[in-house]
Amino acid sequence: MTASPRIPHQFQHQSLSLISSLLPVSNAVFFLVEPGMQHRGAVIFNGCQDMEKQYTQKYNTMDPLSPDRFRDKDTRVATLDSQIAPHLLKQSRYYQEFMLPNDHRYVADLFFRHGGTIVAILSILRAEALGNFTVSELELLNSVQPFMEYSLNTVYLPRRQQERQGFHQQYQLTERELDVLELLISGANNKQIATELNLGLATVKTHLHHIFQKTGVQSRAELVSRSLQRLQAG
Incomplete structure (x- = not known):
């Protein structure tokens, strides 16, 4: 097998590839969530690191889809428009300063939990021209979320922890x-x-x-x- 510099984040890359093959996507981000709801280990599909940097440093607390707002819920998939009225969104600093300059309008987030706690999020972003997420697309995302969550918790996260523990013990x-x-x-x-x-x-x-x-x-x-x-x- 050829060595890949993406080995530690293979699951995230493959998940983003899967989602982009199922429905139209402008950008997407798959990141881990720490207990304090901070982003970690973000992997970006068709986007730039600057956008993620802007979000984490300034705009994450303004986001209607911020994971902190879903801490005590069991929501699998949520759209931006389900959390805030479109006319209020377009008046917000979040939209004017972050979304609009980065050319995205519609967002759908998949929440992944372990023991009821959010441990990762896959955020799907769409430009205005692609249109909002349809009912059938949201049904599709809801149908693949449990399998992705299961794989995350039984394969990726345990392996990541095992690898880190191995490096710690050896070095x-x-x-x-x-x-x-x-x-x-x-x-x-x-x-x-x-x-x-x-x-x-x-x-x-x-x-x-x-x-x-x-x-x-x-x-x-x-x-x-x-x-x-x-x-x-x-």
């Missing part, structure tokens, strides 16, 4: 160093790692220096190569 990496390594393996550069983890560039470089020391490598390329070999073997 004594801290949780933050594991975060940096995971993003590095996925192809992120220092600036992207800093943005994703809300760290300064100097701090990212310090973490990388410690990872190099603990793993006994001399370069990023050697670290990525060794890590991918370990992941594929295990």
